[in-house]
Amino acid sequence: MDAEQPYTTKPSPWSVEETAERLTTLIAARGMTLFATIDQRAAARDAGLELRDTVLLLFGNPAAGTPVMEAAPLAALDLPLKLLVWDDEGQTQVSYVTPAELAARHHLSPALAAPLAGIDGLTDIGLSPP
Structure with missing residues (x-):
């Protein structure tokens, strides 16, 4: 990934529907809240x-998100985190704002930014074949 890009996009071997289901299951298994x-x-x-x-x-x-929004109220425009699961001419893609972009955009300290970086691992696991 180009360090200048504010988004990460990763291919999924599954359909949009199945990819979204896999990710929502993983989100729940990790104890996170699926808001929508x-x-x-x-x-x-x-x-x-x-x-x-x-x-x-x-x-x-x-x-994890509340301290970020307490320190940087406008971070609420980017939180909760978002994953876009979409069809790109027959190839399912998963895209999201990079954790580095979120940290830079809201001037987050490393401690506040660290939990946001979990989105990279979450998507790596969610998009890996069993």
């Missing part, structure tokens, strides 16, 4: 529009 699953394709269809298969997962751990 937004099927953006379904919302587009409800509006009479077409969109590639796209699901947004909002998740986190209030014990």
Whole structure:
């Protein structure tokens, strides 16, 4: 990944639906809270529009996120963390804002930023074949 890029995108060997299910199961298994699953394709269809298969997962751990928002109130615009699971011409991708970007954007200390870096490992595990 280019250090200048604010987003990370990783390929998934599964469909958008199965990838989202795998990630939500892992989020729960790790004791985090899944705040919302937004099927953006379904919302587009409800509006009479077409969109590639796209699901947004909002998740986190209030014990880790609350101190971040206390120190940097505008971090609440980026928290809870988000994973975008989307179809890229037949290849499922998972994208998210890099932990380094979040830390830089909100001027977080290393201690506050450290828990946010867990998204990298979470996605690595969630996208690895069993």
